[in-house]
Structure formats: structure tokens, C-alpha cells
Amino acid sequence: MIFGLFRRSHDDDDVRTIYSGIMAHARHPAFYERYGVPDTLDGRYDMLMLHAFLYLHRLKTEPETAREQGQKVFDLMFLEMDRALREIGVGDLAVPKKIKKMASAFYGRTAAYDEALSGTGGELAEALGRNIYPEEGAEHAPLLARYVRHAAEVLAAQDLTVLVREGPSFPDPAPFAEQKSAAL
Incomplete structure (x- = not known):
């Protein structure tokens, strides 16, 4: 009976699969090589947040069970960030403050991306430029904005059933970057 307390549920496996897929796609080399995203901790965090946003954005108008799965993915994402911060040596007292700051950044970005994605102009490129390319590389923001709209x-x-059980299937950014670069 006690062993049942430590068994992971099928739902937990689905959430881990979804999160792992989002994480793997956010690490696609094309984002760093062709889209000019800085290959730094911040750049990788930004790409993870962007792809998590795309997944959660897709689920936001779906039934409660789909939105609940999105919440579980969100919770796991920040649990994993907590773990990663501890692994790189951030002190136990500082971790909650850093997680709170990261969550605040996520909410700010998702609000900006959500609003910009509903627009038709360059608002999305501007939002991506501010968040993903704050120091340099903003000339890549329009290309990334086209990818985000496509995704x-x-x-x-x-x-929806596949999205909730297996996760999103994002488009490959490499050929999209090549195709769009030629059009620029």
C-alpha cells in the first residue's frame, strides 16, 4: 500500500513528456545559429519561455482539462528551474526570489506576446526584440516573429488530444529560416 504513494502517475509521465519536448525544441540549434538568439543561459531561458507560451497560448481557449494540463506543464517547468538553480549553486535562500523573478518575467513576456500575436503589424517583432534581443541582434526579430506566427x-x-497527451509538434525552424531569409 505504501509503495503506491511513490508511484508516478500516467498523467505525470505525459506532463514530463510535454515539457521535455518543449525544452528540446527550444534548444534547436537553428534558433542560435540562424535566428541570432544569444546562446547563453538567458537566451535559452527566453526560447523555453517562448515555446512554453506557444503551447499554453494554444490551450487557453480549450476546455478546463486541457488548461489544467497546461498548468501542470507550467508548474513542472518552474519546478525544474528551481532544481537547475540549485544545481548551479544558487543558495537555498536566493532560489525562491530568483524563481519569483523568473515567473514575473514569464508573465510579462506572455502578456506582451499574446497581445502582439493578435495584432497584424510589427508588434510581435518589437516584443521579441525587447525580450530576446535586448542588447544586440534585434535585426533577427522580424524573422523570429514570422516563425512564431507560423508555429x-x-x-x-x-x-487537442495529442497536444494534451504528447505535447506540441513545433515546426522545424531551420528550413523556415532559410525560406524566409531568401524572401528578405
């Missing part, structure tokens, strides 16, 4: 469209067409 949102791809996710909108994906089956």
Missing part, C-alpha cells in the same frame, strides 16, 4: 498556426491545427 502558432501549426499548433492551432494540431489535435
Whole structure:
């Protein structure tokens, strides 16, 4: 009976699978090589937040059970960030403050991306430029904005059951960057 307390549920496995897929896609080399995203802790964090946003954005108008799965992915993401901060040596007293700051940044970015994604102009490129390219590389923001719009469209067409059980299937950013670069 006590062993049942330590068994992971199938739902936990689904959430880990979804989070792992989002994380893996956020680390795609094309973002750092072709889109000019800084290959730093901050740059990788920004790409993880962007892809988590795209997944959660897709689920926000779906039934409660889908939104609950999104919340579980969000919770796991910040649990993993807590673990990562501790692994790199951030002190126990500082971790909660850093997580709070990271969550605040996530909420700010998602609000900006959500508003900009509903617009038709350059608002998305501006929001990405401010958040992902704060020091240099903002000339890549329009290309990344086109990718984000494309990814949102791809996710909108994906089956909800698959999204909730297996996670999103993001488009490959490499060919999209090549195709769009030629058009610039």
C-alpha cells in the first residue's frame, strides 16, 4: 500500500513528456545559429519561455482539462528551474526570489506576446526584440516573429488530444529560416 504513494502517475509521465519536448525544441540549434538568439543561459531561458507560451497560448481557449494540463506543464517547468538553480549553486535562500523573478518575467513576456500575436503589424517583432534581443541582434526579430506566427498556426491545427497527451509538434525552424531569409 505504501509503495503506491511513490508511484508516478500516467498523467505525470505525459506532463514530463510535454515539457521535455518543449525544452528540446527550444534548444534547436537553428534558433542560435540562424535566428541570432544569444546562446547563453538567458537566451535559452527566453526560447523555453517562448515555446512554453506557444503551447499554453494554444490551450487557453480549450476546455478546463486541457488548461489544467497546461498548468501542470507550467508548474513542472518552474519546478525544474528551481532544481537547475540549485544545481548551479544558487543558495537555498536566493532560489525562491530568483524563481519569483523568473515567473514575473514569464508573465510579462506572455502578456506582451499574446497581445502582439493578435495584432497584424510589427508588434510581435518589437516584443521579441525587447525580450530576446535586448542588447544586440534585434535585426533577427522580424524573422523570429514570422516563425512564431507560423508555429502558432501549426499548433492551432494540431489535435487537442495529442497536444494534451504528447505535447506540441513545433515546426522545424531551420528550413523556415532559410525560406524566409531568401524572401528578405
